[in-house]
Amino acid sequence: MNDVVSVSNAYRLIWALKHVEERFEGALEPLGLSLAKFGALANLVEAGEALPLRTLADRCACVRSNMTQLVDRLEAEKLVVRADDPHDRRSVRAALTSEGRARHAEGLKVIRSVERELFSKLSSKRAEELMESLRVLAGGP
Amino acid sequence: MNDVVSVSNAYRLIWALKHVEERFEGALEPLGLSLAKFGALANLVEAGEALPLRTLADRCACVRSNMTQLVDRLEAEKLVVRADDPHDRRSVRAALTSEGRARHAEGLKVIRSVERELFSKLSSKRAEELMESLRVLAGGP
């Protein structure tokens, strides 16, 4: 057994999580979506209103400059539109288009499908323990 | 409870991934290393010899064009050197420099440290089950 790379828990943890991410990414790809794009759309759907880019960036756990570029791409695909904030002239809000809403709905279907497929490999007890352990490990909600 | 984003297992899985990755990435950063760079160095250390970029790319689970650029950066930092393969003139091998070996050793220390810190939050039984569940989920070795 090699002690430099192969068998470290760190390596396996990252490897497994990357694999999972690729599964979702790959399933979304035929829809012309990435996890980043889907995440932005999903947060807008969840919010139920247009959000300032700053807020959207916070909810997507990324920096503002990243959201600027992501919204650039989403806007180029007509999935969202930028609108000035009437209450703060510095602020720009991203609003879903109907196409954006539709694309999110499609994306959600494939996300759910991959999720079901992945978790079907584990008993529900195992799955619960996995999520709980990850929550502890990552300090999540 | 929201059903669009917040509570899906997919979302939590990906969130945990990002968090864990950032932990390692952040710990490596003061050394001037990223996970990508460290991974390449680690694979070279593990191999014990200079590797063709193709092989290195395979072991790092990325495409060749990515490895070309990664080795560019590693070479610019004098952590590896490119050398022609005497047996195949198409092939270029990446070899560790002594500085590369030293940097890997430093990186390994912080990786181990973060790993210990993360897994200290779980009992060893829980940790084992986590790794096993992830292995099942990701279909890994």
Added chain:
DNA sequence: ACCACGTCATTCATATCTGCACCATACAGG
């Protein structure tokens, strides 16, 4: 020896992401 085909590394276009610098705007304290 030659050709077709595969493989190697590289380059380029593009996507995603970060951090820094910049400018316009908001806002609090004098």
Added chain:
DNA sequence: CCTGTATGGTGCAGATATGAATGACGTGGT
């Protein structure tokens, strides 16, 4: 009201990643 400071969005450089196209080289069949 003015000024200093904080904040919002953007632009830009750079890291990391993929995929397509390219040119150089190996190889097997003829």
